[in-house]
Amino acid sequence: xxxxxxxxxxxxxxxxxxxxxxxxxxxxxxxxxxxxxxxxxxxxxxxxxxxxxxxxxxxxxxxxxxxxxxxxxxxxxxxxxxxxxxxxxxxxxxxxxxxxxxxxxxxxxxxxxxxxxxxxxxxxxxxxxxxxxxxxxxxxxxxxxxxxxxxxxx
Amino acid sequence: xxxxxxxxxxxxxxxxxxxxxxxxxxxxxxxxxxxxxxxxxxxxxxxxxxxxxxxxxxxxxxxxxxxxxxxxxxxxxxxxxxxxxxxxxxxxxxxxxxxxxxxxxxxxxxxxxxxxxxxxxxxxxxxxxxxxxxxxxxxxxxxxxxxxxxxxxx
DNA sequence: GGATATTGATCAGTATGCTGACTATCAGTA
DNA sequence: TACTGATAGTCAGCATACTGATCAATATCC
Numbered sequence: 013x014x015x016x017x018x019x020x021x022x023x024x025x026x027x028x029x030x031x032x033x034x035x036x037x038x039x040x041x042x043x044x045x046x047x048x049x050x051x052x053x054x055x056x057x058x059x060x061x062x063x064x065x066x067x068x069x070x071x072x073x074x075x076x077x078x079x080x081x082x083x084x085x086x087x088x089x090x091x092x093x094x095x096x097x098x099x100x101x102x103x104x105x106x107x108x109x110x111x112x113x114x115x116x117x118x119x120x121x122x123x124x125x126x127x128x129x130x131x132x133x134x135x136x137x138x139x140x141x142x143x144x145x146x147x148x149x150x151x152x153x154x155x156x157x158x159x160x161x162x163x164x165x166x
Numbered sequence: 167x168x169x170x171x172x173x174x175x176x177x178x179x180x181x182x183x184x185x186x187x188x189x190x191x192x193x194x195x196x197x198x199x200x201x202x203x204x205x206x207x208x209x210x211x212x213x214x215x216x217x218x219x220x221x222x223x224x225x226x227x228x229x230x231x232x233x234x235x236x237x238x239x240x241x242x243x244x245x246x247x248x249x250x251x252x253x254x255x256x257x258x259x260x261x262x263x264x265x266x267x268x269x270x271x272x273x274x275x276x277x278x279x280x281x282x283x284x285x286x287x288x289x290x291x292x293x294x295x296x297x298x299x300x301x302x303x304x305x306x307x308x309x310x311x312x313x314x315x316x317x318x319x320x
Numbered sequence: 321g322g323a324t325a326t327t328g329a330t331c332a333g334t335a336t337g338c339t340g341a342c343t344a345t346c347a348g349t350a
Numbered sequence: 351t352a353c354t355g356a357t358a359g360t361c362a363g364c365a366t367a368c369t370g371a372t373c374a375a376t377a378t379c380c
Contacts (some may be wrong), residue, residue, distance in 0.1 A: 013378080016206065016210075017297075017301055018297070019184065019281055020281055020284055020293070020296065020297055020300075021182075021185040021188075021189055021202055021281060022202075022206065022217075022226075022281065023179045023286060023297055023300040023301060023304065024178065024185045024284075024300070025182055025185070025186075025202065025258075026227055026300075026304050026315070027178045027182075027300050027304055027307075028178040028181075028182040029227065029311050029313065029367080030176065030180070030303075030304060030308075030310050030311050031175040032175070032179075032311075032336095032367085032368090033310050033311035033312065033345060033368090034307065034310050035175055035317065036177075036368090037310070047181065047215055047335070047336080048175055048176075049335080049336065049337095050335095050338095052170065052176065054179075056170075064359095065358070065359065066356070066357080066358060066359080072170065072176075073180055073183065074336090074337080075336095075337060075338065076182070076340095076358080076359075076360095077337080077338075077339085077340095077359090077360075077361085078335095078336065078337050078338080079361065080360060080361085081335075081336080081337095082335085082336080086333080086364090097358095100345075100346070100357090101345060101346085101358095102342080102343095102345045102346070102356075102357070102358040102359065102360075103345095103357090103358055103359080105170045106195055109216060112232055117215040126172055126175065127174055127175060129307075129310070130174055130175060130178075130303065130307060130310075131174055131303060132303075132306055132307070133302050133304075133305060133306020133307065134299060134302055134303055134306075137175070138299055138302070140212065140274045141172040141295065141299060142174065142296070142299040142300070142303065143171075143172070143174055143177055145288060145292055145295060145296040145299070146174075146177040146178070146180075146181050147177060148183075148287050148288055148292070149181060149284065149285060149287045149288055150177065150180050150181055150184060151285075151287060151298065152286055152287020152288075153181075153184040153283075153284060153286065153287065154184075156184050156187050156188050156191070156283070156284075157183050157184050157187035157338095158173075158187065158337090158338070158339080159183065159337085159338090161180070171347075183337080186338090186365095186366095187338090188377085190338090201364065201365065202366095203365080205348085214357065218328070218329095218364095219328070220327080220328060220329085228367080229366095229368065230329075230330095230368060231329090231330075231331085231367080231368075231370095231374090232330080232365095232366065232367055232368080233329090234330060235365075235366080235367095236365085236366080239365080240373095244379080251328095254327090254328075254375075254376070255328095255374080255375060255376085256327070256329065256374065256375045256376070257327090257328055257329080257375095258327040259327080265375095281379095287333085310333065312367090312369085313367085313368090315344065
């Protein structure tokens with residue numbers, strides 16, 4: 013009988029569970045209230061001002077139906093602005109507010125600290141190797157989930 | 167600016183996302199309707215007949231509040247029985263039904279196939295190494311989530 | 321023995337994530 | 351231009367996961 017510890021799926025879930033807990037704890041210690049998903053969305057909008065929700069979803073590999081709620085909450089917190097696009101009336105253009113920019117800047121140390129903590133059982137070399145293997149597995153499996161990673165359009 | 171691909175948290179989320187999608191697809195192809203969590207719970211109850219919900223939660227590192235709903239659905243599907251414990255009237259004893267046992271037996275090939283598919287981008291050696299590193303990181307971070315792994319009591 | 325603390329289970333509330341459906345709009349084509 | 355298909359966003363519904371609270375029952379301590 014295969015043990016849970018031999019199941020990559022189980023290990024993936026467990027590692028992610030710890031990663032989220034660490035992220036939330038570090039961010040809260042820093043005095044902020046942002047989830048990992050909200051942070052990723054915020055940082056990606058800042059790096060790609062004016063992008064629409066589908067493009068955002070592709071860049072961070074979320075489902076587009078999940079994005080709706082995430083953006084709702086970022087708008088609610090006044091970190092993001094959602095405007096109708098002038099070129100395509102179906103689309104919404106996303107922009108980070110000044111407060112969003114401030115939040116991003118101040119929260120970065122906590123986010124980086126979280127990344128270190130979740131790898132604290134590994135040497136630097138092992139951490140690198142873990143990330144390399146995850147990237148490789150993810151690349152091979154990209155099309156297997158409903159929300160694959162998509163490059164931004166030029 | 168750190169890229170998403172350098173964030174273990176992001177990579178963890180993405181790998182888990184793919185793992186869940188692969189699991190559900192394989193299980194559905196085999197004609198079953200079970201989530202990864204439901205499968206893990208079912209297999210663990212079978213291996214530890216009569217265990218209570220808190221012990222089950224510890225063995226697979228779920229939050230106890232999540233277990234309630236998972237067991238609800240397994241009972242609903244007639245795969246698990248939930249009985250009041252005679253030794254401790256607060257606790258519920260869990261038992262796999264005959265149908266649960268049949269389901270577990272028939273679903274195993276699909277589950278194992280899913281584990282292979284989610285590692286398909288890696289060589290056998292790399293897959294082993296990925297699992298080793300995940301196990302190591304998880305062990306070090308075990309206490310950081312609200313639902314740590316707990317050994318069964320003797 | 322009785323007050324106190326702890327524990328097993330559940331619940332309300334919130335946030336991902338997914339499936340599938342729907343509307344509005346856009347793009348391509350006959 | 352009218353038709354067809356594709357696309358952006360949203361919504362309803364379901365299943366994890368979590369926080370914090372509550373209730374009942376058990377343990378512990380004085």
